[in-house]
Amino acid sequence: MTTAHTPGAAAPGRLTAPAIEVTGLHKSFGAHHVLDGVDLAVPAGTVYALLGPNGAGKTTMVNILSTLLTADAGELRVAGHDLRRESSRVRAAIGVTGQFSAIDMFLTGRENLRLMADLTHLDRATAARDVTALLDRFDLADAADRRTLTWSGGMQRRLDLAMTLITRPRLIFLDEPTTGLDPRSRREVWRVVREQVADGVTVLLTTQYLEEADALADRVGVLDAGRLVAEGTPAELKAQVPGESTNLDDVFLALTGHTVAATDPAAADPSTDTTQEMTAR
Amino acid sequence: MSAPYVVRDSMTMLRRNLRHLSRYPSMALMLIAIPVVFLLMFVYVLGGTLGAGLPVAGGGTRADYLTYIVPGIWVMTIASVANGTAVSVAIDQTGGMFARFRTMDIARVSVLTGHVLGAVTRTVLGLSVMILFAVALGFRSDAGPAGWLGAAGLVLLLAFSFTWLTVAMGLAAGSVETASNTPLVLMVLPFVSSGFVPTEQMPAGLRHFAEHQPFTPIIETLRALTAGTPVGSDGWLAVGWCVAIGLAGYLWARRQLGKVPVR
Numbered sequence: 001m002t003t004a005h006t007p008g009a010a011a012p013g014r015l016t017a018p019a020i021e022v023t024g025l026h027k028s029f030g031a032h033h034v035l036d037g038v039d040l041a042v043p044a045g046t047v048y049a050l051l052g053p054n055g056a057g058k059t060t061m062v063n064i065l066s067t068l069l070t071a072d073a074g075e076l077r078v079a080g081h082d083l084r085r086e087s088s089r090v091r092a093a094i095g096v097t098g099q100f101s102a103i104d105m106f107l108t109g110r111e112n113l114r115l116m117a118d119l120t121h122l123d124r125a126t127a128a129r130d131v132t133a134l135l136d137r138f139d140l141a142d143a144a145d146r147r148t149l150t151w152s153g154g155m156q157r158r159l160d161l162a163m164t165l166i167t168r169p170r171l172i173f174l175d176e177p178t179t180g181l182d183p184r185s186r187r188e189v190w191r192v193v194r195e196q197v198a199d200g201v202t203v204l205l206t207t208q209y210l211e212e213a214d215a216l217a218d219r220v221g222v223l224d225a226g227r228l229v230a231e232g233t234p235a236e237l238k239a240q241v242p243g244e245s246t247n248l249d250d251v252f253l254a255l256t257g258h259t260v261a262a263t264d265p266a267a268a269d270p271s272t273d274t275t276q277e278m279t280a281r
Numbered sequence: 282m283s284a285p286y287v288v289r290d291s292m293t294m295l296r297r298n299l300r301h302l303s304r305y306p307s308m309a310l311m312l313i314a315i316p317v318v319f320l321l322m323f324v325y326v327l328g329g330t331l332g333a334g335l336p337v338a339g340g341g342t343r344a345d346y347l348t349y350i351v352p353g354i355w356v357m358t359i360a361s362v363a364n365g366t367a368v369s370v371a372i373d374q375t376g377g378m379f380a381r382f383r384t385m386d387i388a389r390v391s392v393l394t395g396h397v398l399g400a401v402t403r404t405v406l407g408l409s410v411m412i413l414f415a416v417a418l419g420f421r422s423d424a425g426p427a428g429w430l431g432a433a434g435l436v437l438l439l440a441f442s443f444t445w446l447t448v449a450m451g452l453a454a455g456s457v458e459t460a461s462n463t464p465l466v467l468m469v470l471p472f473v474s475s476g477f478v479p480t481e482q483m484p485a486g487l488r489h490f491a492e493h494q495p496f497t498p499i500i501e502t503l504r505a506l507t508a509g510t511p512v513g514s515d516g517w518l519a520v521g522w523c524v525a526i527g528l529a530g531y532l533w534a535r536r537q538l539g540k541v542p543v544r
Contacts, residue, residue, distance in 0.1 A: 066384045092386035102377030106301045118293040119387050121286060147304070167385065 018077075019044040019171050019202035020065060025074035027060055027226075034060045036226035038074075042204060042219075044170075047197055049217035049234075050206040053252070056223040058206035059099070062175045065204070066096045079171050095169030099176040101156040105149040109140050109159050112148060113166055120167045134162040138188070154185035161192060172196060174205040178212060190215055210251050214238065222255050230255045287388040294395025295402075301369065302403060312365045313407045315468075316358040317414060323350055323477065324418060336479060344419055351415050352503035353476025355436060356496060358411050359404055360467035363443040366400040370451025371460030379452075379538065393534060397444050404440035424509035432506040435519060439499060442527030443467060449530045452537035476500045495522035 022040040026033070035057045042048040050058050063069040065078055067087045076083035079093035104112050110131060117127035135141045138158040148156060157177075164172060174193070178186040193203055193216050207213055213220045214234040222230040222237070230237060241254045302309055323331070324347050332346030341349070373379045373396075382392045422429070447464050454460035471477070473487065474496035480488050491497060498518035505512045 068380055068383055088386050091384055094384060096381065096384045098377060098380070100377055102381040104297070104378060105372075105376065106304050107297070111300065115293065115297055116385075119290060119382070119385055121289070163381075 018042060019046075019079060020048070020204060021075070021077040022065075023075040025061075025064070025076065026072045027057075027064060027069070028072055034226050035064075035071075038223075038226070038228050040221065040228065042202060044202050045197065045200050046218040047193060047203045047205065047216050049213035049220045050204065050223050051208070051210060051213050051220055051251070052206070052223035053208060055225075057226045058223055059175055061223070062096070062098075062173045062204070062206060066094055066173050067091055093170045094173065095164035095167050095171070096173045097157075097160050097164045097175070097177055099179055101153070101160040103148050103156055103159050103163065105147070107148065108145050109148055109151070109155075110135065110144040112159060112163055116163045116166045122166075130166050134166055138162045138192075153180070154182055157181060157185060158188060161189065165192075165196070169201065171202045171204070174203060176206055176208065179208065186212075210234075210238070210241075222251070224252070224256050287391060290388040290391035291394040291398070294391050295398045298369075298395045298399030299402065302399065308365060309362075309403055309406070312361045312403075313358065313410055315361050316354050316407075316411060319357060320350070320354045320411075320414065320418070323354075331478060334478070334482065336481070347415070347418055347420055348508070349504075350477055351420050352500045352507065353471050353474070353496075354415070355408060355411060355503060356439065356471050356476065356500055357468060358407050359436065359440050359443055360464070360471070362400060362404045362407050362440070363447040363467060364461065364464040365403065366396060366444055367447040367451035367454065367460040367464045368457060370396055370448050371454045371457045374452050374454075375456060383538075393448055393538065396448055397441070400444040400447075401437070401440050404444075405437075408436060408440075422507045422509070424507050428506045428509050431512075432503050435499070435502060435506070435523070438520065438523045438527075442523040442530065445527045445530030445534060447530070449533035449537055452534055452540075470494060471496050471500070474500055495519075495526065498522065 018041050020042040022038060025035050025038040027035040052058050064071050067090055078090045081089040083090055113131040113134060117131060135144045140159060143151060177189050197203060217234060220234055220237050221228050241251050328343040328346040332341040332343050335341035335345055335349060337345055450463045451460045473491050474494055480491040483491055498515040501515040502512050502519040
């Protein structure tokens with residue numbers, strides 16, 4: 001590829017089919033139904049937010065859609081490809097940034113990005129240019145040649161996101177991308193999401209914060225104990241919540257008729273982190 | 282799978298692995314230092330007494346004992362390096378790097394081949410150090426080039442097989458701490474073999490175990506090859522054990538790689 005290219009931007013040619021089509025998705029771990037018949041459609045070039053507490057099934061959903069786990073049942077198409085039969089074409093189209101920074105702590109920031117560029121089979125010149133551009137864009141240039149072990153949590157998370165973008169995904173999964181981040185890093189992540197969408201990339205993010213879904217998403221789905229219990233634009237969902245509260249507990253009470261704590265099966269769900277407190281915000 | 286990229290992706294992963302080695306040489310040094318300490322301790326602290334007990338006419342010397350335990354020390358070196366493999370694999374598994382790789386369109390096998398090739402490289406380095414060290418202490422061999430070639434082949438096969446086993450252990454461990462402990466069994470088992478004392482001198486039950494566990498034929502084969510004496514049936518047993526352990530490790534590792542780490 002020799003044409004001018006914004007690092008991390010979508011490859012030429014936007015998706016025409018929906019980026020994600022899910023019908024009747026089921027997933028159990030033992031006797032625990034983590035996902036219990038989820039239907040979901042995300043048009044290309046939009047942001048979809050999955051809102052829900054720990055244990056609702058958000059991470060399992062991302063793990064399945066990003067080919068890490070297989071579904072027990074359901075029709076699943078991601079980036080126009082069948083998730084089961086064409087998983088390698090799905091992988092070529094997606095990028096994933098999880099809740100915990102998946103970076104190589106023994107390497108420098110530059111080497112981490114270079115590793116991803118090499119695995120994306122970018123040619124040397126393109127790789128070098130994209131690495132430099134992303135380091136600048138994520139304000140990591142000064143620390144680029146230090147081991148990431150010495151970096152702050154916010155820097156590590158930004159690098160994780162940059163590592164996802166250098167693979168030029170057309171569809172990005174962000175699993176609780178801002179949980180535990182300081183306000184500055186959070187706004188940085190938000191800015192990146194908006195830039196990606198402006199370039200035609202589709203984003204599916206999970207979050208525990210209504211305000212985050214409100215700030216970013218075209219549509220929001222509320223996941224409760226493995227079921228999509230409400231769906232709509234942020235404005236539509238907020239209209240159902242009394243007052244100005246963006247507290248997840250209030251949202252849940254309004255949308256599901258019960259509080260988060262009453263249903264939180266996080267302790268029984270092996271696919272999600274259970275150490276995060278709902279009030280940690 | 283992008284078949285044309287198997288070699289390219291594997292080389293990328295190997296480069297990453299070797300970069301870790303160059304970034305943290307202290308870890309590799311530690312892993313080689315342990316067998317060196319054992320060698321020194323056994324030869325200079327225990328070697329006089331243990332050498333006298335060797336089945337040599339008129340009783341053996343410290344020098345005889347050095348010659349006797351060198352193959353066992355090599356096997357310990359391989360096990361020690363493999364221990365490091367389990368740790369680095371567990372770091373990738375619990376740190377999310379494996380999950381990240383698995384969401385990318387890369388040759389799947391390359392995720393593990395980087396670790397395996399890196400481990401074999403470390404083993405060769407470690408064994409070279411150990412051989413030079415033993416020679417410096419007075420180890421001499423009557424074997425010809427064929428014997429040494431055979432020994433090198435077996436040592437590489439053993440390294441390859443232990444590596445797959447410890448890759449699986451690292452994946453299955455669930456934590457870096459566990460990953461650094463489970464492979465210790467590979468360090469301890471050589472003591473209950475013909476590696477340090479002849480099995481004839483052990484109590485009946487222990488002797489039975491020692492004679493039939495994988496390390497004894499492997500060490501006996503290495504001993505015969507480097508001494509220039511006939512290998513006998515131990516040779517096939519040694520190769521058989523290596524292939525079996527390696528295959529079991531490979532299959533175990535493949536199963537484990539499909540799991541998503543819990544954090």
